[in-house]
Amino acid sequence: MLSVGLGFGLGLLFGSLILCLANRSLTDESFWGRSYCDRCKKKLAWYDLFPVLSFLILKGRCRYCSFKLPLEYPLVELLTAFLFSLLFVKNLPFDNNSFINYFSILNVSSIFNLADLVFQIFVVCVLLIVFITDFKTGLIPDRITYPAIIIAFLYLLISAAGRVYFFYNSLNSSILGKYLLFPNSDYFYRHALINAAPLIEGLIGAGALFLFFGLLILVTRGRGMGLGDLKLGIFMGLVLGFERSLLALMMAFINGSLVGIFLILIKKRDLKQTIPFGPFLSVASLIALYYGNDILKWYFKLNL
Ligand SMILES: [Zn+2]
Numbered sequence: 001m002l003s004v005g006l007g008f009g010l011g012l013l014f015g016s017l018i019l020c021l022a023n024r025s026l027t028d029e030s031f032w033g034r035s036y037c038d039r040c041k042k043k044l045a046w047y048d049l050f051p052v053l054s055f056l057i058l059k060g061r062c063r064y065c066s067f068k069l070p071l072e073y074p075l076v077e078l079l080t081a082f083l084f085s086l087l088f089v090k091n092l093p094f095d096n097n098s099f100i101n102y103f104s105i106l107n108v109s110s111i112f113n114l115a116d117l118v119f120q121i122f123v124v125c126v127l128l129i130v131f132i133t134d135f136k137t138g139l140i141p142d143r144i145t146y147p148a149i150i151i152a153f154l155y156l157l158i159s160a161a162g163r164v165y166f167f168y169n170s171l172n173s174s175i176l177g178k179y180l181l182f183p184n185s186d187y188f189y190r191h192a193l194i195n196a197a198p199l200i201e202g203l204i205g206a207g208a209l210f211l212f213f214g215l216l217i218l219v220t221r222g223r224g225m226g227l228g229d230l231k232l233g234i235f236m237g238l239v240l241g242f243e244r245s246l247l248a249l250m251m252a253f254i255n256g257s258l259v260g261i262f263l264i265l266i267k268k269r270d271l272k273q274t275i276p277f278g279p280f281l282s283v284a285s286l287i288a289l290y291y292g293n294d295i296l297k298w299y300f301k302l303n304l
Pocket of ligand 1 (some may be wrong): 040
């Protein structure tokens with residue numbers, strides 16, 4: 001329960017931040033600075049910034065000019081809260097009693113796990129922002145994808161280096177462990193590779209999706225897929241690794257064509273119009289992030 005509550009509360013707060021970043025990334029506006037009303041430009045007071053609650057209290061209207069606030073605010077906040085709760089339940093499995101235990105026995109490996117949770121929060125935020133911008137305008141801003149790719153790469157690099165370093169230290173500081181180091185044994189090298197696996201898999205995934213989108217854009221001459229999708233692909237590959245990013249790609253194409261056919265059937269679109277692909281990539285990446293390993297395990301069991 002505590003994990004759910006923590007995730008939900010944090011998700012509500014991050015939800016309003018995500019929408020703000022998404023909207024501002026579409027203009028040249030700075031990412032910093034207080035939110036304001038879109039019509040009267042009055043800066044919002046701190047008590048108007050409570051996620052969902054402020055919206056309900058103000059009955060969805062601006063306090064100053066009673067301009068109708070977009071429904072996207074509470075929707076994105078609740079969606080983010082839901083996604084964060086799921087993430088926290090998966091990664092912080094504690095109840096009220098073990099909460100204090102959890103932090104009193106913090107060791108190196110649980111610190112790395114906490115860092116991974118923070119990183120996954122970051123990934124969810126990026127995917128949600130891309131979903132919103134591409135859904136609203138068909139654009140995936142470089143102001144989001146470039147920093148996201150750099151931060152993801154640096155995190156994977158630092159985390160891999162840190163894990164390998166602590167692994168080396170723990171072996172080196174014990175008498176038995178020393179026998180597992182070079183030149184006595186190749187144990188250290190084999191296990192160092194396991195510690196660095198997320199980085200290695202991420203780089204392979206990023207390379208694979210870069211090639212895939214690059215070729216697709218070349219062949220179709222940029223109709224349909226754009227460079228924004230390519231950059232999002234690099235980010236997906238990095239954070240999901242090779243297998244899960246291919247899975248996400250497959251799910252995105254299946255969902256994209258289903259929705260495309262549906263829109264043509266209900267005559268919202270004709271065959272010549274394209275629909276932005278970013279939202280499908282984002283949703284598929286979120287599913288792959290949360291359930292990718294389970295889906296792959298299940299799929300390969302079926303086929304063995
Ligand atoms: Zn106003």
